[in-house]
Amino acid sequence: MRLVNLRVIYATACGLALAGIVHVATVLAIPALSETDALTRARSSESLEHPQRVYTLATHGEAAPAEAWLPIPDPSVAVGVCAYDLDDGPMRVSARTGAMMLSLAVHGRKGAFYAVTDQAAVRGALDLVVLTRAQYDAALASDDENEPSRDVRIVAPSDQGFVVVRVIAALPSQRQAANDAVQAVSCTTDSPDEPDPDPAPASASPASPPPASPSPTSPPPAGRAKPNG
Amino acid sequence: MASGIDPAATAVAPQAADARREPSPRQGTDRGTDRGTGTAAGRLRKLASGASPAALALYALALGAGLGLASADWATRGGYPFGGVTVGAWTAWPRAGSTAADPYTRAVNARRGEVPLAVGEGLLLTAAVDDAGRALDATCTYRIAGVTPPARAWTLTVAGRGAPEPGRQPVREGFTATEILREADGRFAILLGPEVEPGNWLPSPRASGPIRLALRLYDTPVAASAGTLDRDAVPAITRTGCAS
Numbered sequence: 001m002r003l004v005n006l007r008v009i010y011a012t013a014c015g016l017a018l019a020g021i022v023h024v025a026t027v028l029a030i031p032a033l034s035e036t037d038a039l040t041r042a043r044s045s046e047s048l049e050h051p052q053r054v055y056t057l058a059t060h061g062e063a064a065p066a067e068a069w070l071p072i073p074d075p076s077v078a079v080g081v082c083a084y085d086l087d088d089g090p091m092r093v094s095a096r097t098g099a100m101m102l103s104l105a106v107h108g109r110k111g112a113f114y115a116v117t118d119q120a121a122v123r124g125a126l127d128l129v130v131l132t133r134a135q136y137d138a139a140l141a142s143d144d145e146n147e148p149s150r151d152v153r154i155v156a157p158s159d160q161g162f163v164v165v166r167v168i169a170a171l172p173s174q175r176q177a178a179n180d181a182v183q184a185v186s187c188t189t190d191s192p193d194e195p196d197p198d199p200a201p202a203s204a205s206p207a208s209p210p211p212a213s214p215s216p217t218s219p220p221p222a223g224r225a226k227p228n229g
Numbered sequence: 230m231a232s233g234i235d236p237a238a239t240a241v242a243p244q245a246a247d248a249r250r251e252p253s254p255r256q257g258t259d260r261g262t263d264r265g266t267g268t269a270a271g272r273l274r275k276l277a278s279g280a281s282p283a284a285l286a287l288y289a290l291a292l293g294a295g296l297g298l299a300s301a302d303w304a305t306r307g308g309y310p311f312g313g314v315t316v317g318a319w320t321a322w323p324r325a326g327s328t329a330a331d332p333y334t335r336a337v338n339a340r341r342g343e344v345p346l347a348v349g350e351g352l353l354l355t356a357a358v359d360d361a362g363r364a365l366d367a368t369c370t371y372r373i374a375g376v377t378p379p380a381r382a383w384t385l386t387v388a389g390r391g392a393p394e395p396g397r398q399p400v401r402e403g404f405t406a407t408e409i410l411r412e413a414d415g416r417f418a419i420l421l422g423p424e425v426e427p428g429n430w431l432p433s434p435r436a437s438g439p440i441r442l443a444l445r446l447y448d449t450p451v452a453a454s455a456g457t458l459d460r461d462a463v464p465a466i467t468r469t470g471c472a473s
Contacts, residue, residue: 038338
């Protein structure tokens, strides 16, 4: 009788230990498997050139549309997302700053890793480039030293993610303008013409030391030659 | 590469959905066994003595899967289970949007489709109770007064829990830093209640039931050090009266 009880207790203990393992595994797996998370929902906007509307502010004529999927949205902040996939090339987010406060936050698979507001804008323009480490090195190498790039370059920890654009309408009369400001941000994939010319100068650079060369091809060899020397 | 990952993810996902749906029946069987232990130990003993090792293994597996999935579902439903910083009646989760977020927070975000504010972007403070610790109720009148932590812009909004009531068009859901009427010293007072009030009146979002306040600070230095916030730096929430 006692032996039987021990067996049941043993089975229960095993069950509880298993429950712990299942619990931890499930919690860790939820972000990857979820179909309702922001990354999966933002995926559909990858081909767009402008942010996908996540939360559009209610304006005088119309109420906030039902497409909003934020659980508790701020009724005075317009939100849009641009998904990126760095396998297709670096992602460039360009915003023109205006009277309204604008912020860009870059989210990877594990959460937001960078955020910048319109206060960082240079001459009213905010250019954010999200790239992988390899693309960053390539961009750095192809930089012209006399004409430094004004882009804010962010190395992403994961290839896929999304950029969140938030524009704050301080007054109800600014809501339409805030909605428009979100749409005015452009999210483009820097076409592979940046990584593409790279292999050619890489093979050519040891053979062609003179930095002064025809204008279209000059930046990559010059950049390559300088760090080496 | 991406097209190689995506189909795999979608192929795995249905299984996950099934697994998530599973807890209810299995939980039911577990509960049945538990009730057996509680009411008739003898019956269980009889059952156990007749049980083969295979049945016991099955029982252990069912218990592990059921309890594990149910507890994971419970822990990631609703709000963030931990990592909150309490300042007066307000609570902030400064790490909710960062890459340093704990796995539970990430799971909650994934399930709700939430896009939390990043540390450099702002900070969200929520309050479900007043300064005395009583739950905020839609039938009561509250005075939300004081100052906010330094920020370029802030909004203070009120929402009822759950889905909004259909047919009830809110006059106003919140105030922004620009809209609000201030006193001469820069402090402000918002009156939240079902009846019209002078000054900054925030109507209750619903006729009755619990409500929640959200204070969002945008572009604030506080986000990086939410733990050092002082009680006097956030608006105080005091109940001034209740209709019922």
